Amino acid sequence: MKDKEVKTRMKRGFWKPEEDLILKNCVETHGEGNWATISEKSGLMRSGKSCRLRWKNYLRPNIKRGMMSEDEKDLIIRLHKLLGNRWSLIAGRLPGRTDNEVKNFWNTHLNNKRSCRGKKKHVKSKEANTQSTQGKMQEYPAETVSNQEVATKTVLDSWIEEMQDFNCSLLSPLTMNNMPFLEDEPFIPILDDIVLLEAFTSTGKEAWNEIQPFL
DNA sequence: AACGCTATCAACCGCTCTCGC
DNA sequence: AGCGAGAGCGGTTGATAGCGT
Numbered sequence: 001m002k003d004k005e006v007k008t009r010m011k012r013g014f015w016k017p018e019e020d021l022i023l024k025n026c027v028e029t030h031g032e033g034n035w036a037t038i039s040e041k042s043g044l045m046r047s048g049k050s051c052r053l054r055w056k057n058y059l060r061p062n063i064k065r066g067m068m069s070e071d072e073k074d075l076i077i078r079l080h081k082l083l084g085n086r087w088s089l090i091a092g093r094l095p096g097r098t099d100n101e102v103k104n105f106w107n108t109h110l111n112n113k114r115s116c117r118g119k120k121k122h123v124k125s126k127e128a129n130t131q132s133t134q135g136k137m138q139e140y141p142a143e144t145v146s147n148q149e150v151a152t153k154t155v156l157d158s159w160i161e162e163m164q165d166f167n168c169s170l171l172s173p174l175t176m177n178n179m180p181f182l183e184d185e186p187f188i189p190i191l192d193d194i195v196l197l198e199a200f201t202s203t204g205k206e207a208w209n210e211i212q213p214f215l
Numbered sequence: 216a217a218c219g220c221t222a223t224c225a226a227c228c229g230c231t232c233t234c235g236c
Numbered sequence: 237a238g239c240g241a242g243a244g245c246g247g248t249t250g251a252t253a254g255c256g257t
Contacts, residue, residue, distance in 0.1 A: 012226080012227075013225095013226075013227095014225070014226075015225090015226090047227095049227085049228090050226075050227080053225090053226065053227080054225090054226085057225075057226085058225085100224080100225075100226085101224085104223070104224050104225085105224095107223095107224095108222065108223060108224080
């Protein structure tokens with residue numbers, strides 16, 4: 001009950017520049033992470049969650065804003081194929097970009113199901129809207145996921161082979177700890193290897209062509 | 216000029232995870 | 237082991253700018 005009262009007293013909606021300034025000062029004083037304290041001490045009447053979000057997506061130093069470059073776009077597509085909708089992980093690979101930004105970018109520019117709605121201009125029926133919403137809700141039918149796994153295995157195997165040519169040893173994430181791929185974290189630590197491989201070899205592009213028919 | 220519709224993105228919500236007790 | 241609080245994440249919503257008719 002009290003929680004609800006507190007919640008309703010909290011301020012919501014868009015942040016004003018002066019609020020941003022206060023929040024920035026508070027984070028500098030109390031440190032990033034103590035959102036409950038920051039919420040309380042700032043006097044902003046914003047929830048800790050709201051403060052955290054504003055800081056993370058807008059006020060944090062080194063935030064890059066504006067259009068995504070072709071490289072960033074390409075990387076988002078590749079990482080999304082590997083990781084799915086794990087926006088924070090994808091954003092972690094894009095310096096200065098936030099998970100929210102990557103997510104929004106994907107939903108507006110790269111998610112075909114959604115952008116199809118945009119191309120159908122002046123479709124007045126409500127079905128157009130509900131259809132696109134339903135499509136968005138179910139991004140990965142079970143069938144697609146298994147195809148994706150197969151495709152990813154093919155791609156990764158070729159990367160691993162190539163890595164071995166450089167006298168490097170790299171375990172397949174697909175068999176690590178008998179964990180299924182895309183199911184748990186063991187894959188994540190070797191992501192750097194894959195990104196490096198893409199940077200140094202042409203396999204990334206070739207692999208991308210290979211993976212396309214499965215998706 | 217007015218209206219309707221779409222695209223965009225900041226912010227919120229609800230759930231899960233983690234950690235301390 | 238169980239519980240509660242706080243943090244983090246992904247999905248969704250809502251405001252609004254911009255464009256077409």
